[in-house]
Amino acid sequence: MHDFAQKLQQPSLWPRVVDYVRWQRARAAAAAAGAPPPDLPDLAPLSINLDLTTACNFACDHCIDWEILNDKARHDDADLRRQLERMAERGLRSVILIGGGEPTLYPGFADFVGFLKRLGLQVAVVSNGSRNQRVLQAAPHFTAGDWVRLSLDAGGNDVWRRMHHPSNQSLTLEEICGWIPKIKAINPAVRVGYSFVITWRGASRGDVRVVENVHEMALAAARAQDAGFDYISFKPFLERQPDGSEVMDPAKAQQLQAVVARIRQALAQAREHARARPGFQVLESTNLRVLTAGTWRDTTRQPRTCHMQMLRQVVSPLGTYNCPAHRGVDRARVGDKDVWAVPPAAQHATARMLATFDASVECREVTCLYHGTNWWLEELIAAPAELPDAPPAPERNDWFL
Numbered sequence: 001m002h003d004f005a006q007k008l009q010q011p012s013l014w015p016r017v018v019d020y021v022r023w024q025r026a027r028a029a030a031a032a033a034g035a036p037p038p039d040l041p042d043l044a045p046l047s048i049n050l051d052l053t054t055a056c057n058f059a060c061d062h063c064i065d066w067e068i069l070n071d072k073a074r075h076d077d078a079d080l081r082r083q084l085e086r087m088a089e090r091g092l093r094s095v096i097l098i099g100g101g102e103p104t105l106y107p108g109f110a111d112f113v114g115f116l117k118r119l120g121l122q123v124a125v126v127s128n129g130s131r132n133q134r135v136l137q138a139a140p141h142f143t144a145g146d147w148v149r150l151s152l153d154a155g156g157n158d159v160w161r162r163m164h165h166p167s168n169q170s171l172t173l174e175e176i177c178g179w180i181p182k183i184k185a186i187n188p189a190v191r192v193g194y195s196f197v198i199t200w201r202g203a204s205r206g207d208v209r210v211v212e213n214v215h216e217m218a219l220a221a222a223r224a225q226d227a228g229f230d231y232i233s234f235k236p237f238l239e240r241q242p243d244g245s246e247v248m249d250p251a252k253a254q255q256l257q258a259v260v261a262r263i264r265q266a267l268a269q270a271r272e273h274a275r276a277r278p279g280f281q282v283l284e285s286t287n288l289r290v291l292t293a294g295t296w297r298d299t300t301r302q303p304r305t306c307h308m309q310m311l312r313q314v315v316s317p318l319g320t321y322n323c324p325a326h327r328g329v330d331r332a333r334v335g336d337k338d339v340w341a342v343p344p345a346a347q348h349a350t351a352r353m354l355a356t357f358d359a360s361v362e363c364r365e366v367t368c369l370y371h372g373t374n375w376w377l378e379e380l381i382a383a384p385a386e387l388p389d390a391p392p393a394p395e396r397n398d399w400f401l
């Protein structure tokens, strides 16, 4: 799922990577010659996280975006659509409707999904599952490659309720899962996932201790499979540091080795359940793999320049940010929420961010999903050989970054 370097070598994305690498080489040459830097090519990010709203109808203890929820800032729908048209003209290929709020609360959510699809974009939705009627309405618009992921994080109703604090007191996990066959019946092409953030005793959000759920992993896998999800994906809990960046802090887990051993055992049990239905998958996030392998510190060593800032950004009602790990953080702010409405302005702002945001410092605590891709791009820029115009990898039709 997260082999971003492979994704970037597909025929559909490779030409933009070549443009970017050539620009970085020209910029370095200009700097060496004491000449002014060249303008960024006329590109937009290939993929964005689009926060449609900061409003949320849950109050999850483990929410990574707690500080920015339910802000007064709003998108203007017409302006947002115009901006996305400008971005699609410049290479935007995919949009993930995600964080900082519950996307299905956005007025006209289903129609907005249809608008994105008419622009030829791949679309994904990450939702808390409380308004699956809206997902059902959007379902006819999805095409192969699009996905919906519900953040459920529990196997039973009691833990789910204690973790999420839904505003609708009568809502249950069973009811949420009951929508999946209906969504699949309307559009079998959309892939639907059950997301499970693993929490353990000792983890906290500020002063709030999160509810432990390691013991519900296998139960959740069984529920996901029975309800008709295509997969369940497990990832470890992240915390927000005082400086705003999202970090994994397993050092805070009491008896880390014991927690990792329990997670491994629960994963094995989840995989046992998965054998019962062919095609159902149990997935581990990159962060979970490095946590259980004991190598997570390696992914906190970033190059000075984060190249992913050019290829993937976050557009939220609060502004445009260089990375999901720094959503809502001032020093990671590329510009206003509609900075891409005027692409040259956004390109200048991105070039400024590329020059000034020192990822080796700002992201030194972040277990970065894009760690390997950034180092791969760093090597491409430094290599003496001209980049081939021919794409190195076959098309996967997966443009999410």
Ligand code: SF4
Residues within 6 Å of the ligand: 302, 306, 307, 308, 309, 322, 323, 324, 325, 326, 359, 362, 363, 366, 368, 369, 370, 371, 374
């Ligand atoms: S180095 Fe990683 S965490 Fe830091 S801004 Fe880039 S992608 Fe985000």
